[in-house]
Amino acid sequence: MKFPRTCAHRYMAILGAMMLVACGAMVDARAAASDSAAHIDVSGHVFRLDAAKVTYALGVNEKGQLQSIYWGPRLAPGDPLPAPVAPPGGDSINGAVDAVPQEYAGWGEGLYYEPDLKVTFPDGNRDLALRYLSHSVHGNMLSVVLKDIERPIVVTLQYEIDPGTGILRRSAVIENRTVTPVIVEQASAGTWFLPRSHDYTLRFLAGRWAAENSIYERPVQPGKTVLESRRGSTGMQNAPWFAIRRNDASETHGQVWFGALAWSGSWQIAIEQDQTEQIRVTGGFNPFDFGYKLAPGASLQTPSFYAGVTTGGMGEASRLLHRLELTRILPQAPHSRARPVLYNSWEATGFDVNEAGQTALAEKAASIGVERFVMDDGWFGARNSDKAGLGDWTVNPQKFPHGLKPLIDRVHALGMDFGIWVEPEMVNPDSDLYRAHPDWVLNMTGRPRTLGRNQMVLNLARPDVRAYVFGALDKLLSENQIAFLKWDYNRSWSEPGWPQVSPDQQKNVYVDFVSNVYGILEELRRKHPNVEIESCSSGGGRVDLGIMHLTDEVWPSDNTDAFDRLRIQDGFTQAYTPGVMMAWVTDSPSSMDGRSMSLEYRFLSAMQGSLGIGANLTKWTTQDVTTAQRLIADYKVVRETVQHGDLYRLVSPDSGSEHSATENVSPDKAHAVLFAFLHSSTEGYLYPTVRLQGLDADARYRVRVLQGTLAERTPTVASGAYWMNVGIDVVMRGDFQGAAIAFDRE
Known part of the structure; x- marks a missing residue:
C-alpha cells in the first residue's frame, strides 16, 4: 500500500525505522x-x-x-x-x-x-463503524x-x-480515501484488554520539575484514570508508561501487564473499567485541542504503543522493557556503545564561559579519567544570561575569538571527545532570530505571547523553521569536531497557534511539530553518524520511547542531589533502562536541598546509571581528585554490567525507607555489581542482609569491594546460590553511607 508524501507520512516513515x-x-x-x-x-x-x-x-x-x-x-x-x-x-x-x-x-x-478513532466529516457526520x-x-x-x-x-x-521479550508494538495508519478533507479528532495506537477480574492495581509515574518519576499506585475500579501531557511534549506530570499488576504481585513475582508510548508530543493513556468490569487501556495522541486535518488521499500514522505481560513481577516487567530498549529502540541497538564518563561545565561556570576557563576545566576533568568534555550554555550569540541569544547559533567572538577549534583541539589532546549544549527549538525575544522572524514562534494572532524562562517555542511545524534549525545545527557540526549534543528543551508550549495556515489546519501543529523534530534528529544522525545526542528537557520533561529511538541518553532530572536521585532513579527505571540514565556527581552541600554528603556517596549514587561529573573541579581538594580517580576507574570496569545488564531493585528507597539497594547482572551472568545505601542508622541496628538475585546458582563468584566494608567472615568466593540465599552483610553506620560490591564468576 502506498501513501502520499505528506508531513504525517514523513512521521510514518520515521516510525517505520522504529519497527522491530x-x-x-x-x-x-x-x-x-x-x-x-x-x-x-x-x-x-x-x-x-x-x-x-x-x-x-x-x-x-x-x-x-x-x-x-x-x-x-x-x-x-x-x-x-x-x-x-x-x-x-x-x-x-x-x-x-x-x-x-x-x-x-x-x-x-x-x-x-x-474510542480509538473519532472523525468529523464535512457534512457533519461523526459516526464511524470499522x-x-x-x-x-x-x-x-x-x-x-x-x-x-x-x-x-x-x-x-x-x-x-519482539522475539526476545514478547513485547508487542501496535500502531495504526489512518487513510482518507474520500474526496474531501476530514478532521481526525481522536486517534490512538490501539486498545489493550486485560482479563476480567477485581484484583488489579495500576502503577504509574508522576511528578514535577526536580521531583520526576514518583511511583503511585491505585486500585483499578469502575471509571477512568487518565495519564497525559497537554504540554506539546512528553512532560514531567506523567510518564507515558503504565503497569497493571494482580494485587498479589510484587517486585519479584506475580502477573503484570505493562506498556509505554513512543511519542514525544501531547499524549494520553486512558485506563478504563467499564460497567461490565472489562479493563481497557487506550493510548495515543492526546485528544485535548486535537483536530488533524487529513486531506483526500493523505494518511496519518499514530504513535507506537509497546506493551507486554509477565508472571515475574514488577522487576521482570522493567527488565523486559529495558531489554527491548537496549536491543530494539536505541539508535545503536542492538549493540549500543557504553556511555562514556562525562564532565559538564554548567555548575562550574554558568553562562560565564570562555576559552581559557573551559580549557582549565578540561585539563582537570582529564586528570580524573573523564572521557567526554561538554561545554554547556553561554558559548553563542549574546548569551550572558537566559534572557538573550537563544536562536543565534553562532560562536560568541568575545568569548572565543578564534572560534571553538582551539578548545576542541585541546580537549582532544587530553584524550577526551568534545560535546556542546544547544536548545534549538527555542528563541529569546532578545535575539537576532526573533527580531528577524517574530512570526516563527507558536502564537495566536492578537493574543499575548507567554514567556517561560524568558523564551518562546519556535514553530517547528513550519518548513522554513525546520530548515533553519537543521541548517544551524548541521553547520555547527560540519565546522567543528563535535561528538555530542546536549539537546535541551526548557519550557512547555503555550498559545499553540499556527496563523500561517487555515484555521481548520492549525491543530495539525501537534503532530507536524514532533514529526519535524524527529526528522531533524534523523537527518543529523544520518549526515553525522558519529555524533551522539542527549535528550534533556529541564530534567526529565521529554523521556519516551519515541525520542529514545533518536537519542543516545536522556537527562532524568535537574535535581542532582545524590539522596533525592535514589528515589528519582528508582522511578525512572520502572520504565527506562539505566543504560540511558545520565547521572551527575555535583557539589556538596547540594544546591537543591543544602544537604552535605561525602564524595563517595555522591559517586555511588551516580554510578547506578551513565556516570557524569558536574561539580566545580576548581574547588576540589587533592583528596577529592584521588577519590574521583579511583571510583571512575572502578566504574569503567563495571559500567558494561551497569548499563547493559539486568537491573534488580533489591530494596526500594521509596516511602521514606532508610535503606536502598540495586543490583546489575551482566546478560551472561558472569558479573554483577551491588550498590547499597543507608540514609541514617538508628538505635544501633545493623544494615539488613542483602540477598542478591539473578545469578547463576551453580557458578562460583568472587567478591570484590569497590567502596565500603563487609562484615567479618564474609567469604571471598561462594556460589551464586549462597549470595542469593544466605546473602551478604554490608557494614554501614551514620548518615548517608554507601557501598559498592562487585561479583565476578570464576
Whole structure:
C-alpha cells in the first residue's frame, strides 16, 4: 500500500525505522513453539502471535468487528482459542457494541467507552463503524486493514511482536480515501484488554520539575484514570508508561501487564473499567485541542504503543522493557556503545564561559579519567544570561575569538571527545532570530505571547523553521569536531497557534511539530553518524520511547542531589533502562536541598546509571581528585554490567525507607555489581542482609569491594546460590553511607 508524501507520512516513515527487526515466520498452528523466534499463526479469521513467554490473539467476529481474544502467558501449540463472537444485542442503556472488546473501535454505533478513532466529516457526520477488510503477514508483523461500513476511511493496524521479550508494538495508519478533507479528532495506537477480574492495581509515574518519576499506585475500579501531557511534549506530570499488576504481585513475582508510548508530543493513556468490569487501556495522541486535518488521499500514522505481560513481577516487567530498549529502540541497538564518563561545565561556570576557563576545566576533568568534555550554555550569540541569544547559533567572538577549534583541539589532546549544549527549538525575544522572524514562534494572532524562562517555542511545524534549525545545527557540526549534543528543551508550549495556515489546519501543529523534530534528529544522525545526542528537557520533561529511538541518553532530572536521585532513579527505571540514565556527581552541600554528603556517596549514587561529573573541579581538594580517580576507574570496569545488564531493585528507597539497594547482572551472568545505601542508622541496628538475585546458582563468584566494608567472615568466593540465599552483610553506620560490591564468576 502506498501513501502520499505528506508531513504525517514523513512521521510514518520515521516510525517505520522504529519497527522491530522482522525475524519470525508464519507457521502452522501445530508447529512446535520456540522461544528464539516470533510466530504468527492465521486460522480463518483468528490471528495468534507468539514470542518469548507471551501469546496474543485476536479475531474477526461474524459482524466483521476485530476483537481481542487473549493476551497473557504463552499457550501451548494447538491450544484452542475462543471464537470471536459478537454479543447478540444490548439493552436500551448499553448498546451491544460496548460489550465487544474491539481492538480498534471507531466512535459510532452507540459506543460509550473510549474510542480509538473519532472523525468529523464535512457534512457533519461523526459516526464511524470499522469492519475487517483484509490482512497480511510479513515476518513478525501482522497488518489488519479495517474500513468504515459506508465511507472510505481505511485504517491499517500494525502488530509486531519482539522475539526476545514478547513485547508487542501496535500502531495504526489512518487513510482518507474520500474526496474531501476530514478532521481526525481522536486517534490512538490501539486498545489493550486485560482479563476480567477485581484484583488489579495500576502503577504509574508522576511528578514535577526536580521531583520526576514518583511511583503511585491505585486500585483499578469502575471509571477512568487518565495519564497525559497537554504540554506539546512528553512532560514531567506523567510518564507515558503504565503497569497493571494482580494485587498479589510484587517486585519479584506475580502477573503484570505493562506498556509505554513512543511519542514525544501531547499524549494520553486512558485506563478504563467499564460497567461490565472489562479493563481497557487506550493510548495515543492526546485528544485535548486535537483536530488533524487529513486531506483526500493523505494518511496519518499514530504513535507506537509497546506493551507486554509477565508472571515475574514488577522487576521482570522493567527488565523486559529495558531489554527491548537496549536491543530494539536505541539508535545503536542492538549493540549500543557504553556511555562514556562525562564532565559538564554548567555548575562550574554558568553562562560565564570562555576559552581559557573551559580549557582549565578540561585539563582537570582529564586528570580524573573523564572521557567526554561538554561545554554547556553561554558559548553563542549574546548569551550572558537566559534572557538573550537563544536562536543565534553562532560562536560568541568575545568569548572565543578564534572560534571553538582551539578548545576542541585541546580537549582532544587530553584524550577526551568534545560535546556542546544547544536548545534549538527555542528563541529569546532578545535575539537576532526573533527580531528577524517574530512570526516563527507558536502564537495566536492578537493574543499575548507567554514567556517561560524568558523564551518562546519556535514553530517547528513550519518548513522554513525546520530548515533553519537543521541548517544551524548541521553547520555547527560540519565546522567543528563535535561528538555530542546536549539537546535541551526548557519550557512547555503555550498559545499553540499556527496563523500561517487555515484555521481548520492549525491543530495539525501537534503532530507536524514532533514529526519535524524527529526528522531533524534523523537527518543529523544520518549526515553525522558519529555524533551522539542527549535528550534533556529541564530534567526529565521529554523521556519516551519515541525520542529514545533518536537519542543516545536522556537527562532524568535537574535535581542532582545524590539522596533525592535514589528515589528519582528508582522511578525512572520502572520504565527506562539505566543504560540511558545520565547521572551527575555535583557539589556538596547540594544546591537543591543544602544537604552535605561525602564524595563517595555522591559517586555511588551516580554510578547506578551513565556516570557524569558536574561539580566545580576548581574547588576540589587533592583528596577529592584521588577519590574521583579511583571510583571512575572502578566504574569503567563495571559500567558494561551497569548499563547493559539486568537491573534488580533489591530494596526500594521509596516511602521514606532508610535503606536502598540495586543490583546489575551482566546478560551472561558472569558479573554483577551491588550498590547499597543507608540514609541514617538508628538505635544501633545493623544494615539488613542483602540477598542478591539473578545469578547463576551453580557458578562460583568472587567478591570484590569497590567502596565500603563487609562484615567479618564474609567469604571471598561462594556460589551464586549462597549470595542469593544466605546473602551478604554490608557494614554501614551514620548518615548517608554507601557501598559498592562487585561479583565476578570464576
